[in-house]
Amino acid sequence: MEPLRIGIVGAGAIAQRNAKEAAASGAAKIAGVFDLNHKVARDMAKALSAPFFPSYDALLASSDVEAVLLSVPHYLHKPMTIEAASSGKHVLVEKPMANTLDEAREMIACCEQNHVQLTVNYSFRYLPKIQKARQLVQEGALGDITGIQIIAHQFKDRGYWSGARSNSPDDWRASKEKCGGGFLIMNVCHVIDYLYFVTGVKGARVYSEYATLGSPAEVEDIISVTARLSNGGIGSISASSIMRGADQAEERIWGTKGTLILDPDGLSFYSTRPIDGKRPGKMCRYTKFPNVSWTAEWVKGFVRAVREGTKPDISSQEGWDNLAFISAAYQSMEKGEPVEVAPFPASTSCGA
Amino acid sequence: MPEWLIKILLAVYTRIPPSLRPVLKEWFAKIVLRVEALVKRRQIVQGKRIEFLDFEIAHLVPFELLGPGPDEILVQAECSLISPGTERAVLCGLPGARRGFPYVPGYSTAGRVIKKGNAVKWVEIGDLVTGRIKHASYESVAANKVFKVPAGVTAEEACFIELGIIVLQGIRKAAIKPGEHVAVVGQGLIGQLANRLARLLMPASLIAVAPSRNRERLALLPGGADRYLSINEDPACVHALEADVVIEAVGTPQANVTAMHCARKGGRVVLLGSSRGLTRDWDVWNVSQKKHLTVIGAHISDMPEVDASPLRWTYEQEGRLFLELLHEGRLKVADLITWRAKPEECNAVYEVLAEGGRDHVGITFNWVCKER
Amino acid sequence: MGLCEIEVKIEKIGSSFGGGGDCLAYGVGRALATNGDKTAGRSDVWVLTVIDDRSSSTIVVPETACFPVPSSLEHDMALLAVPLAAALNVWDRLHLELGEIAVYTGGHHCSDLIGLVAVWRGGTPVIRLGNGSDGESVSVGTTIDLSKADPDEVLGMLRKRVEEKPGFAAVDLSGRPELIDVLFEAMPRWGRLMLAGRPQTPLTVDFYNNVHRKGATVVCDMFDPALLLRNKDRAIYLSAAFRLLENKERAEVCARVVRGHRLS
Numbered sequence: 003m004e005p006l007r008i009g010i011v012g013a014g015a016i017a018q019r020n021a022k023e024a025a026a027s028g029a030a031k032i033a034g035v036f037d038l039n040h041k042v043a044r045d046m047a048k049a050l051s052a053p054f055f056p057s058y059d060a061l062l063a064s065s066d067v068e069a070v071l072l073s074v075p076h077y078l079h080k081p082m083t084i085e086a087a088s089s090g091k092h093v094l095v096e097k098p099m100a101n102t103l104d105e106a107r108e109m110i111a112c113c114e115q116n117h118v119q120l121t122v123n124y125s126f127r128y129l130p131k132i133q134k135a136r137q138l139v140q141e142g143a144l145g146d147i148t149g150i151q152i153i154a155h156q157f158k159d160r161g162y163w164s165g166a167r168s169n170s171p172d173d174w175r176a177s178k179e180k181c182g183g184g185f186l187i188m189n190v191c192h193v194i195d196y197l198y199f200v201t202g203v204k205g206a207r208v209y210s211e212y213a214t215l216g217s218p219a220e221v222e223d224i225i226s227v228t229a230r231l232s233n234g235g236i237g238s239i240s241a242s243s244i245m246r247g248a249d250q251a252e253e254r255i256w257g258t259k260g261t262l263i264l265d266p267d268g269l270s271f272y273s274t275r276p277i278d279g280k281r282p283g284k285m286c287r288y289t290k291f292p293n294v295s296w297t298a299e300w301v302k303g304f305v306r307a308v309r310e311g312t313k314p315d316i317s318s319q320e321g322w323d324n325l326a327f328i329s330a331a332y333q334s335m336e337k338g339e340p341v342e343v344a345p346f347p348a349s350t351s352c353g354a
Numbered sequence: 355m356p357e358w359l360i361k362i363l364l365a366v367y368t369r370i371p372p373s374l375r376p377v378l379k380e381w382f383a384k385i386v387l388r389v390e391a392l393v394k395r396r397q398i399v400q401g402k403r404i405e406f407l408d409f410e411i412a413h414l415v416p417f418e419l420l421g422p423g424p425d426e427i428l429v430q431a432e433c434s435l436i437s438p439g440t441e442r443a444v445l446c447g448l449p450g451a452r453r454g455f456p457y458v459p460g461y462s463t464a465g466r467v468i469k470k471g472n473a474v475k476w477v478e479i480g481d482l483v484t485g486r487i488k489h490a491s492y493e494s495v496a497a498n499k500v501f502k503v504p505a506g507v508t509a510e511e512a513c514f515i516e517l518g519i520i521v522l523q524g525i526r527k528a529a530i531k532p533g534e535h536v537a538v539v540g541q542g543l544i545g546q547l548a549n550r551l552a553r554l555l556m557p558a559s560l561i562a563v564a565p566s567r568n569r570e571r572l573a574l575l576p577g578g579a580d581r582y583l584s585i586n587e588d589p590a591c592v593h594a595l596e597a598d599v600v601i602e603a604v605g606t607p608q609a610n611v612t613a614m615h616c617a618r619k620g621g622r623v624v625l626l627g628s629s630r631g632l633t634r635d636w637d638v639w640n641v642s643q644k645k646h647l648t649v650i651g652a653h654i655s656d657m658p659e660v661d662a663s664p665l666r667w668t669y670e671q672e673g674r675l676f677l678e679l680l681h682e683g684r685l686k687v688a689d690l691i692t693w694r695a696k697p698e699e700c701n702a703v704y705e706v707l708a709e710g711g712r713d714h715v716g717i718t719f720n721w722v723c724k725e726r
Numbered sequence: 727m728g729l730c731e732i733e734v735k736i737e738k739i740g741s742s743f744g745g746g747g748d749c750l751a752y753g754v755g756r757a758l759a760t761n762g763d764k765t766a767g768r769s770d771v772w773v774l775t776v777i778d779d780r781s782s783s784t785i786v787v788p789e790t791a792c793f794p795v796p797s798s799l800e801h802d803m804a805l806l807a808v809p810l811a812a813a814l815n816v817w818d819r820l821h822l823e824l825g826e827i828a829v830y831t832g833g834h835h836c837s838d839l840i841g842l843v844a845v846w847r848g849g850t851p852v853i854r855l856g857n858g859s860d861g862e863s864v865s866v867g868t869t870i871d872l873s874k875a876d877p878d879e880v881l882g883m884l885r886k887r888v889e890e891k892p893g894f895a896a897v898d899l900s901g902r903p904e905l906i907d908v909l910f911e912a913m914p915r916w917g918r919l920m921l922a923g924r925p926q927t928p929l930t931v932d933f934y935n936n937v938h939r940k941g942a943t944v945v946c947d948m949f950d951p952a953l954l955l956r957n958k959d960r961a962i963y964l965s966a967a968f969r970l971l972e973n974k975e976r977a978e979v980c981a982r983v984v985r986g987h988r989l990s
Binding site for chain 3: 627630
């Protein structure tokens with residue numbers, strides 16, 4: 003398979019990681035680097051032995067660039083995707099797909115019109131732990147899913163909000179307009195995505211409360227969400243970025259026949275059925291997984307889709323579904339009422 | 355310590371469970387200090403100092419230090435001044451100021467010489483000195499790195515030394531001429547000190563500019579600004595200022611541009627605040643080139659190590675001048691202190707600072723209330 | 727015609743290739759009449775002047791907007807005095823000293839004239855940052871061609887040269903963000919930089935590390951030779967330019983490095 007020639011847009015820490023993994027996957031060749039911060043872009047281009055482009059337009063004008071990988075602040079996802087698609091470039095965009103569903107709709111329509119592929123970086127799906135969880139669920143370890151619980155608590159120091167960990171410090175993460183939201187859209191979105199992937203169940207109706215109680219930001223730093231799932235089950239999220247000294251990260255999925263727990267060190271499951279060669283009625287634990295680059299897998303999957311003209315593993319629909327759930331959560335709090343999660347549009351029109 | 359030994363110790367250290375590391379580190383430091391004391395024949399002094407233990411956590415902790423070497427003096431702190439911008443940046447982990455914890459803050463302290471090395475000639479025991487000394491009850495420092503405080507200047511005033519030098523070098527670069535219009539953007543401690551020092555150069559007007567009116571009262575004290583403008587109340591006020599000289603003393607990337615808006619055509623903008631970050635979307639043509647602005651960087655590290663030249667004096671020269679201005683009564687700073695705290699209160703003090711400092715400007719720790 | 731005004735018959739017009747500001751023109755012409763007494767009744771006095779009205783070959787301008795041209799100078803040379811004076815002004819404002827590194831960029835038809843003046847002021851070395859798209863140019867000093875080299879390499883080369891020198895002054899005439907960024911990055915402590923080209927997009931600048939901590943001076947302006955005629959010190963700079971151009975050899979070099987300038 004001919005490697006996809008990707009232009010890297012944004013040279014922050016995530017972009018650096020994405021670019022390195024993409025190049026190492028063998029499925030891609032880095033065809034250029036652009037960032038408004040020329041210094042970091044130059045350094046990155048040098049490290050990747052790729053050309054530096056002083057502007058996004060110049061990168062898009064290069065015939066050597068077939069696709070762009072956008073690791074830029076959320077509010078730029080839409081305009082930069084549209085610009086890239088209009089230039090005939092395929093788009094790999096960081097999560098979340100956009101800040102709003104209207105933006106996402108425009109992105110999808112524009113990519114369709116220009117016959118380019120679009121994928122969103124929900125690559126945690128490729129983590130062996132997540133793949134294993136999906137396999138267990140598909141083999142019937144849990145029976146019918148009845149409940150999903152996400153607990154995600156950590157502490158983001160004040161410097162985080164002004165981009166102190168970035169090589170291009172900026173306060174966009176604290177801005178509702180630029181970031182679209184806080185901890186939910188920035189971090190928990192990954193968990194929501196891989197639980198969709200593991201269970202095949204999505205959120206259907208959402209109730210939420212959120213607030214900003216301990217951060218120098220406009221966006222939420224604590225949120226609680228209750229959701230009716232598409233199969234009738236109930237889900238809940240308790241998340242915050244203001245829990246000091248006691249991080250928590252655990253997801254539980256349970257069903258009529260068992261329970262599965264994901265935590266940072268591995269996964270555990272209990273099933274009334276003999277699954278994966280394990281004795282039923284006993285908690286089993288998996289902690290050893292092969293070392294896999296989830297980003298490389300994501301890129302490989304996308305390149306395959308581009309070369310074969312098929313739908314990418316993580317397509318605009320996955321990006322939409324995730325954003326639709328998150329948007330519903332924000333709207334629920336703002337309206338003070340439950341909100342139905344918007345389904346993926348059957349057809350879109352390019353409003354760009 | 356030789357490199358090979360450091361390598362071995364590091365290799366051992368990484369094999370120790372993380373939970374045991376702090377205790378072992380502490381014991382290791384104690385042993386090293388004792389060995390050093392034996393070898394150098396120096397006393398071990400018990401003191402207390404402020405440490406940042408983690409993001410937004412300050413605590414007064416006991417520590418040990420070696421008594422003074424031949425060229426050193428042991429200073430018992432009387433008063434130390436918080437440098438709000440720098441210390442808050444480290445405490446909160448802001449861009450450009452990420453440091454490991456624990457971190458010992460402070461660099462502007464006045465205290466008495468209680469012991470001195472054999473080679474120290476120019477200070478005597480009992481003298482009041484000031485300089486780059488941490489927030490600590492005792493510190494051994496090189497005698498030639500501190501300033502002797504002139505008679506009549508109190509420890510509370512003298513502890514402004516480092517901040518005074520920081521601002522003096524900026525005011526010098528601004529080259530303010532009598533009769534010019536001066537604006538000082540930002541009214542934290544640096545901004546308020548800039549008001550006072552710019553005022554000495556007889557500007558026709560001195561306008562203090564800040565987002566809120568929290569610091570208005572202090573800014574308009576005698577020796578300070580003539581007028582105070584709040585950007586929150588009137589965002590457009592900056593465009594009407596037309597200052598000959600603008601001193602930027604906020605220390606955010608966007609404040610650099612705000613300061614440029616305050617300048618007249620052909621004006622000078624001195625970047626005194628440490629903005630730590632990238633200034634984005636600088637419309638250089640409309641904001642700066644059409645106005646023919648000159649932008650001048652002014653950080654303490656810009657000062658020459660030796661030999662002054664016009665607009666650039668050395669650290670020592672600025673320090674001596676600062677104390678001279680205090681001594682002559684041409685400069686007053688004690689009224690800028692809004693919180694005289696005990697070191698034991700440091701946790702609460704830095705909690706307030708982390709949240710933005712409320713309306714505080716000068717915060718000092720007074721170390722001589724009682725023996726600790 | 728009011729008091730202190732001069733009627734001038736314009737013979738030659740110099741182009742203003744300003745950085746995007748008002749399009750100014752200037753010309754050299756014969757002073758026909760005046761209400762003052764310096765040129766009354768004389769027709770052999772030639773002046774340089776700003777031209778506000780290009781529609782007429784004879785204009786009336788304030789005496790203060792005119793500058794007498796030495797009789798020994800040809801008209802082309804008189805016109806050349808304007809960009810030369812502007813170039814002298816640029817390095818004066820940056821206080822370029824003998825032995826300091828002087829860097830300038832392409833992007834203006836007078837770029838190399840500015841480079842030439844840097845050589846005359848003792849800039850050592852004088853370095854031109856540019857690329858192939860600058861078109862025909864007569865480079866003075868060392869040229870670092872950005873179109874061929876990797877920008878990081880360019881920065882490395884420039885830094886190496888800068889490290890060896892006690893002083894640095896630079897002028898950007900291109901307005902190109904990538905060149906401006908290289909200049910900011912390469913600028914050492916106490917460096918002086920003039921942004922004299924018009925950037926088409928807003929810039930992202932690390933003022934903290936590249937200006938504040940370096941104690942640098944950044945002069946923001948536009949390089950437009952015609953503006954020199956409105957400069958309060960124009961007499962000083964034009965006089966110096968005339969004196970320099972009176973030497974034929976020097977004048978020819980100047981004419982050669984100004985793109986588009988033709989000797990008549």
